[in-house]
Amino acid sequence: MSHLAARIVIGLSLLTCISGCQPSSNSTVPDDAVAKQTTEFDKLFAQFDDINKPGASVAVLQDGEVVFSKGYGSANLEYDIPVTPDTMFHVASVSKQFTVFAILLLAEESKLNFDDDIRQYIPEVPDFGETITLRHLASHTSGMRDQWNLLRMAGWRLDDVITTEHVLKMVAKQKELNFKPGEEFLYSNTGFTLLAEVVARVSGKSFAKFTQERLFTPLNMSNSLFYDDHQKIVSNRAYSYEPIDNGYQKSVLNYANVGATSLFTTAEDLLKWSENFTEPTVGSPSIIKQMNTLATLNNGDTFGGAYGQFISHYNGIKYIQHSGGDAGFRSYLARFPEQNLAIAILNNGADGRPWELALQIAERFLESNTPPPQNAIADAFMESMSPKQTPSAFDLSKNKLSADILNAYVGHYWNEPDAYSREIYLDKGRLMYSRGKNDVSPLAAVNENTFKMLNVEGEIFVEFTEDGEQSSMTVRVDNMDTYVSVAYMPIEVTESWLSQFAGSYYSPELSSTYHFSPDNDQLKISHYRLSDHHIAPVKGDFFRSQVGDILFERDDSGAVNGFRISNGRVRNLYFRKR
Known part of the structure; x- marks a missing residue:
C-alpha cells in the first residue's frame, strides 16, 4: 500500500503519517498527537536530516497500513538530491530472502526440490565428495567458501566489476569445503549466487526477469529490481558514501551479480514484501512457513538462522530480520509477525546503523512483560549492539x-x-x-x-x-x-630465519600468486594487485596478514613447501611453493 493511501492507526501504532501521508477522514487522532509523534521520529533520524550528508529512508507497517514513511538527507551528495520515500537503495543481503522465495516457488511447481544436489543444476560446482543441497545453500550450512573473501584473497577490489560469471568460475576451481555440509553454520554469500543461477537455469529466464515477473509485479513493488548489469541506468537511485575526516567520500559499487545481493528497492516496497508474509498474494502459506522455520544442523541443533532470514527476540518478542551492507549501503528489514508490525530502514552512508534505529522504533509499538527465552539466539548484528554489561565490582x-x-x-x-x-x-x-x-x-x-x-x-x-x-x-x-x-616462547626472529619462507606461492583455486621476502626482521608480502605489507610470526610458522591467517607447511625434510590461509569465511585454502 502506498504511503499516500495510508491511514493513522491506534493501539500499538505510531500515530504518525508524514511526507504526503494524511489521516483518514474518520480518524479520531488529534492533530497534536500526530505532530508530537512526527517530531519524535524526526529526532530519531536527526543525524541524517542534512542535505550535505548521506541519508536514510524509513517506513513502518502496522496492521497492513503504512503509518510512517519519510526520507532524510541526500541520495546524491554531488547534486544535492534529497532522499524521498521513492528513492531506491541497494539493500545488499536483504536480497537473500527473495532468492530463497524464488527457489521455493519453483519447488512448489515441482520444477525442483529443496533437497536436490546443487550439481544437478550447476554441474560446474566441484564434486567435493559430499552432497550440497539447495537447502544447505539457503541456510548457510553448505560449507562453501564465501565469494567475497575468495575474491579479496585473489587480489580483487570489491569496487571492481564483479559478475555472476566471475563468481561461478571461481567456485568451479575450488578443491575443498570449509566443513562437511550441514555440520556448521557459517555465513556464505556464494550459496545465494548459486541459488539465483539455479532459478535462471530452471526457469529459462534471467534471475532479474524471473523476480520481476513472479515477485515484484504481482506485489506492486514498482520501485524494485535485481541489478544484474552495472551499466544499467536506474531512476531515483541513491549512491553510497563512507565517512572521512573532513566529510564523506564516494564508496563505489559495481556489482553485476545477483542472489546474495544487488536488490534495488525502497523502504515502502519492502513493506509490501513484508505484507505478503502476512497475507500471501505470491506463494502459498507453506512457502511462508518454510521461510520462517529455523534451519537445523546434522545433529538437530538450530542456530538462529531460517532461510534467507534470521529469527531473533527482543524483550521476549519474536521477530524475523536480516541486515545488509555493501560499499556504503546499510539496510535492515524486521518483521514482528505476531504484532503485525514491519520496519524497513535504508541508509546510503557506511556509518548508518539501521538495525539500532529499527529496534528503537519497535519500542514505540511493542508492549511485552515476557522475559526473553533462555535459549533465544540473536544474529551477530544484534549481539554486537548489545550494551556492555558491567562486571561485578572487585575489591x-x-x-x-x-x-x-x-x-x-x-x-x-x-x-x-x-x-x-x-x-x-x-x-x-x-x-x-x-x-x-x-x-x-x-x-x-x-x-x-x-x-x-x-x-x-x-x-x-x-x-x-x-x-x-x-x-x-x-x-x-x-x-x-x-x-x-x-x-x-615466541621465536627469535632474524632475517636468516625468515629466509626459509622466501619465495613464490601459487593457488590454482584463486589463479593467484603471493611472493614473500625477508625485510627488516619481517616478511614482506607482494601481490600484483595488492599493496605490499609486512607480517611477523605469531607463533612458529603461523603469521597474520591483511589477507588472512597464514600457516606455512613443511615437507618431510622440514623445508617449507606451501601454506594454508584462512580469513573467517574461507578456511585452509592452499598455496604451494613454486
Whole structure:
C-alpha cells in the first residue's frame, strides 16, 4: 500500500503519517498527537536530516497500513538530491530472502526440490565428495567458501566489476569445503549466487526477469529490481558514501551479480514484501512457513538462522530480520509477525546503523512483560549492539597478589583449535589480557590463580594452571564456553630465519600468486594487485596478514613447501611453493 493511501492507526501504532501521508477522514487522532509523534521520529533520524550528508529512508507497517514513511538527507551528495520515500537503495543481503522465495516457488511447481544436489543444476560446482543441497545453500550450512573473501584473497577490489560469471568460475576451481555440509553454520554469500543461477537455469529466464515477473509485479513493488548489469541506468537511485575526516567520500559499487545481493528497492516496497508474509498474494502459506522455520544442523541443533532470514527476540518478542551492507549501503528489514508490525530502514552512508534505529522504533509499538527465552539466539548484528554489561565490582585490595605470583603468569599463550595467541603482561601491578594491538582487558584476582576479566560483556574468568613444566590458561565465558591456551616462547626472529619462507606461492583455486621476502626482521608480502605489507610470526610458522591467517607447511625434510590461509569465511585454502 502506498504511503499516500495510508491511514493513522491506534493501539500499538505510531500515530504518525508524514511526507504526503494524511489521516483518514474518520480518524479520531488529534492533530497534536500526530505532530508530537512526527517530531519524535524526526529526532530519531536527526543525524541524517542534512542535505550535505548521506541519508536514510524509513517506513513502518502496522496492521497492513503504512503509518510512517519519510526520507532524510541526500541520495546524491554531488547534486544535492534529497532522499524521498521513492528513492531506491541497494539493500545488499536483504536480497537473500527473495532468492530463497524464488527457489521455493519453483519447488512448489515441482520444477525442483529443496533437497536436490546443487550439481544437478550447476554441474560446474566441484564434486567435493559430499552432497550440497539447495537447502544447505539457503541456510548457510553448505560449507562453501564465501565469494567475497575468495575474491579479496585473489587480489580483487570489491569496487571492481564483479559478475555472476566471475563468481561461478571461481567456485568451479575450488578443491575443498570449509566443513562437511550441514555440520556448521557459517555465513556464505556464494550459496545465494548459486541459488539465483539455479532459478535462471530452471526457469529459462534471467534471475532479474524471473523476480520481476513472479515477485515484484504481482506485489506492486514498482520501485524494485535485481541489478544484474552495472551499466544499467536506474531512476531515483541513491549512491553510497563512507565517512572521512573532513566529510564523506564516494564508496563505489559495481556489482553485476545477483542472489546474495544487488536488490534495488525502497523502504515502502519492502513493506509490501513484508505484507505478503502476512497475507500471501505470491506463494502459498507453506512457502511462508518454510521461510520462517529455523534451519537445523546434522545433529538437530538450530542456530538462529531460517532461510534467507534470521529469527531473533527482543524483550521476549519474536521477530524475523536480516541486515545488509555493501560499499556504503546499510539496510535492515524486521518483521514482528505476531504484532503485525514491519520496519524497513535504508541508509546510503557506511556509518548508518539501521538495525539500532529499527529496534528503537519497535519500542514505540511493542508492549511485552515476557522475559526473553533462555535459549533465544540473536544474529551477530544484534549481539554486537548489545550494551556492555558491567562486571561485578572487585575489591582489588583484598585480593592483591605478590609480584612473584603475578610474574609467573606473564607470557604468551597459544590456542591450538582456533589458532590464536594471547599475551599476559604486568602493568602497574595488575595483570593485563591482550588480544593484540590496543585490545586489552585488566584482570582482577579472585584467588591465587583465578582472575576475573574486567570491562567486558558477561562473566569471563581466567585460570592459570601448571602441569609439570607445561603452563596453561583457561578462559571460561558465562560458565558455558571454555578455551584452553598453552604457554609458549615466541621465536627469535632474524632475517636468516625468515629466509626459509622466501619465495613464490601459487593457488590454482584463486589463479593467484603471493611472493614473500625477508625485510627488516619481517616478511614482506607482494601481490600484483595488492599493496605490499609486512607480517611477523605469531607463533612458529603461523603469521597474520591483511589477507588472512597464514600457516606455512613443511615437507618431510622440514623445508617449507606451501601454506594454508584462512580469513573467517574461507578456511585452509592452499598455496604451494613454486
